[in-house]
Amino acid sequence: MRLAPPRTSNNSNNLMPESRHSSTFSRIDKWRSLSVVVLILGLLSVGCDYNSDMTTFSTAGPVAAKQALLFNVLLWVMVVVFVLVEGALVYAAIKFRRRPGDPLPKQVHGNTVLEITWTVIPTILILALGVWSVQTLFELDKPPAGSDVLEIAATGHQWWFEFEYPDADGNGTFVTTANELRVPVNRPVHVDLHSDDVLHSFWIPRLAGKVDMVPTRNNHLWFQSDEIGVFHGQCAELCGRAHALMKFRVQVLSEEDYLAWVNGFGQEPELSAEATQGQVVFNGEGGCVVCHSATGSDSPATVDARVQGFLAGRESPIAPGPNLTDLATRETFAAGILDLNRENLRKWITDPESVKSGNYMSGRAMVYQTEDGTTKLNQKQVSHVIEYLLSLK
């Protein structure tokens, strides 16, 4: 085996045509690289979806906006770095291709000036970005001082979200609801995050980055919406079988609409004849009231009993269930996965396991301890219960 002149390649199947030009970057190569760059930049802009309800690109509040700003600036820095570095790589791979007859290249071992330059400059850039990131971190840790903050406590359960307002309207009104959070527009909302069982995460992409719900910890985040509307959220920490089906919504209302909702909470609903019969089933044969409150917030004793029941495991038919007091004002139910209508309610009440496999309702409640896990109630009773639920405003 000889060192010089260089051998031709070992195989004759080389698919890369060896250019017979001199080793300058030929016009063909220039067009190739330009098309690659254009392709890449084109690809980059295609995917950002500004219309999705779960996107982080279309923010509706200051917290998400600051986080998005940081990301967007970083994104452009990354794009520039990518084009430069990737470009240098591709350029080198093409320009310095071996051609037959090429001599041994200059055996360069390094360049101290280059090493210093490409260590110091990235360090400075990174430290600058780092300082800005840390500033943003501290800014976003608490709502702006002196603002009128709405305090909320959110508890993650397998697989639904519980929301409590210690003081929903400034007059000490205590509200408990589930899966749909109602907040007024243009006011910071501070959320205390808990979990009763495993890890969950509270995430409303258009309004704020997520914070996990860790049992035994009091985590917290805050957000504010500058737009009236409905925002989608989802649990973002694997929490078991139905993790994919644990969603929630945030309804951002005008101040009046919000107060109207607070005032209406827990008021006696108007019940039709059917709905009254449904109420009887709800409190009686169905046993729903054991886990679900429908007449206002739960007392601490009730809450405690349900948690203890849950921890007692399969021996107990009790687990905390979503508070249904204002169910009829919600858009969705079963943790944001089904639109609220008669058909879906029937599907859910009749056979919850087929909708959300592993759920604790059909897992624990006596009324579901049947051979196939469907309800012991007949469809007439189910209809009555549905009417009752749809009256809960």
Next chain:
Amino acid sequence: MATITDVLERPANPTGLWSWITTVDHKRIGILYGVTAFSFFLIAGIEAGIIRMQLAVPENGLVSPDVYNQMFTMHATAMIFMAIMPLSAAFFNFVIPLAIGARDVAFPRLNAFSYWSFLFGALLIHSSFLFGQAPDAGWFSYAPLTEEPYSIGKGIDFWALGLQVLGVASLAAAFNFVVTIINLRAPGMTLMRMPLFVWMTLVTSILLVLAFPVITVGLIELTMDRSFGTHFFNTVGGGDPLMWQHLFWIFGHPEVYILILPAMGIVSEVLPAFSRKPLFGYPVVVFSGIVIGIMGWAVWSHHMFTVGLGPVANSVFTITTMLIAVPTGVKIFNWIGTMWGGSIKLNTAMLYAIGFVALFIVGGLSGVSHAVSPSDAQQQDTYYIVAHIHYVLFGGAIFGLFTGIYYWFPKVTGKLLDETLGKINFWLLFIGMNITFFPMHYLGMNGMPRRIYTYSTEYGWDFLNLLATAGYFVLFVGMLVFIVNVILSVKNGKESGHDPWDAPGLEWTISSPPPSYNFAKVPQVLGQDHYWIVKRQAEAAGTPIMGPEPFVDPATIHMPNPSYWPIVTAFGLLLLAVGFLIEFPWQYLKFPIPIIAGLVIFTGVMGWSFEPAAPEEHHAEGDHSEEGHH
């Protein structure tokens, strides 16, 4: 001391299957690691296929949520612990002794033990499928989801105990390579003359030695929670779920450097070889690798930015994580500097090496965006992270390992892999990889969480998911091409000769495949890129080197004899793990099996320690009975 070797002699010249079972030859062990790891890589790839098929369309019902959770858990666990790490180990095994001019590793039997423990641990975890109880809490198995009552059944126990066995395998191998690299370098090979792959293996092995005990403790505590009712991570008893996360990620972050540094080492050798220039900035690249290894201990909580540690802790880890990008970038610049002004041969190995750099740049950049914790609050637990992971682990580690396969295949087999099939394989993987994983950046930032078995069509994630699934099939075909290439080339490949690439490393001075003793005479190393120096000196002197180092009669060279004690001891370890897992209807075995396992391990270690170096020395005077080859 009377031992079993009175009855069953230490093998001297075994043949066939028994020769593979008792081998202590690093080259054979390397092949065993490679073939086994690749098999598990394919299995994990099938699991990925199931994931992608389930996510191809919204509200799909291909698999149940339980099975889906098992799929992504096993896919990640297998890829990390049973594919990438052992594939790296295959290269450590085959290449390192050759690259440093040694006859074998420092402890050949310990080496065999590592392999058998790896095989048994991997089989143990995968056997969980047979019982329908594969682990399903994700590859980092956060508590309290892994505690009872949230994880009933044995899935998590299979995971924890299997990882313990795999951990023993990794630790044994790491001990071996630290001692081998420090202590068995040929004369003249100072630390700063070691090939880059050897350096990165040393750093990786030190990381393994220090990081694995931490996860060992975490797994012990998790197993104790599940089996003995302790409260380490069990909130009911006062335990803190974050304790698990800290223990896991203090291991877990060095672990990702364990995954990438060997691939970086391989690329750092292949780029110079096919640019016909030495590595640009060798001392800086070495130093960057060391710095990454050290700084890797200071960044672990960036995996925990969203668990509520508070702004002070988050700030610290933001800064340390961003700073670790600097040595990584420096390496990338030095790789480009190596190619710059070179004479580049774009064969498959080189394409993979360049592809590694190209894809790692993307993965590294997305990593920097994760480091910024306010924006990580949006990215964490979404497909944006999944994209980052796969760019660095598939585009990075796997591409680096494929670089090594194409580069060292001739040394292992004496044949060349076909270049046409190789290039088709490369382009299919490169294009497929980008089609599968680039859309995931968008999916994540558009709000798609990870680890969800299905999604709703209302969020506009449908098209990109379908695209990602299509990319999977491109990868699938690419892998088929690779397998075909290997099979055809092993059978009918072109003879490679001892030095097909005109490469600088010591391993190319000997025949392909090497003789059992590797080097007949201990090489005297003249500098970095030793063989280039030798070849050019010979060329200049008018006596160019035409062939490999001359052969000698293997019978004149004393190599360590094979042994069956490593596999026996590894089997005892497997039995111990099985003992913990035994449940109904064999629960009466729960006490005896660990006892038997303990006896097997004890016998194995005793046999190993007192085994004569060779059968004929069995009756010799006691002097060497304890200084037997290890």
Next chain:
Amino acid sequence: MAHVGGQLPTSEVDHTYTTTGINHRKLLMWVFLGSDCLFFGSLIATYMVYRGQSLVGPYPIDIIDIPVTTISTFVLLCSSFAMVQALAATNKNDQKGIQIWLFATAFMGAIFIGFQIYEFNAFRLEGLFVWTNLFGSTFFTLTGFHGAHVTLGIVWIMVLFFVARKGKVGPHNALDVELCGLYWHFVDIVWIVIFTLLYLVGGFDAGPVAGVLTEPSLLSLLA
């Protein structure tokens, strides 16, 4: 080139060659001990993080018996001294001394284990099991694994003892004794750390009250 006068060239490798001059197995032992440091370090860290977090008793202050454990600690320290003597005897080829000192080391180690068993049993009678509370979980796991290390060490020493009784231990294989000694001293040092933290410092911990980890510390920043 392969043949020289019809004879194949033979190897000239020195079997005891090492790049650093340190024996392979000694280097291996040091690397292993480095790893074991992280192992015990993680267990100790778990104990330290969970100090004062037990929800129910018994608490350390109720049952930790420093005087008794001081005795067992002293015995273990003496066993390290015996180990040093065993190595010295090996280097001097004092066959009787080798056997005596090896046996003494193992014997004192066994006494230490005896004290551990006594202590675990005393705690059990007080109602502290590994599943009782965080103190039980962390204490028994940490000291249990340490005891397992000591036990394995005793087995190792006894094997050496029986080999020594056949006259097969001497200056030519003093390394084998030295390696065992390194391991034994390491296990002893770990015990000193455990004794200091779990007994002398943590032994006075009461229930989840103020006074334990109230100062903002690095640990509390992370916990």
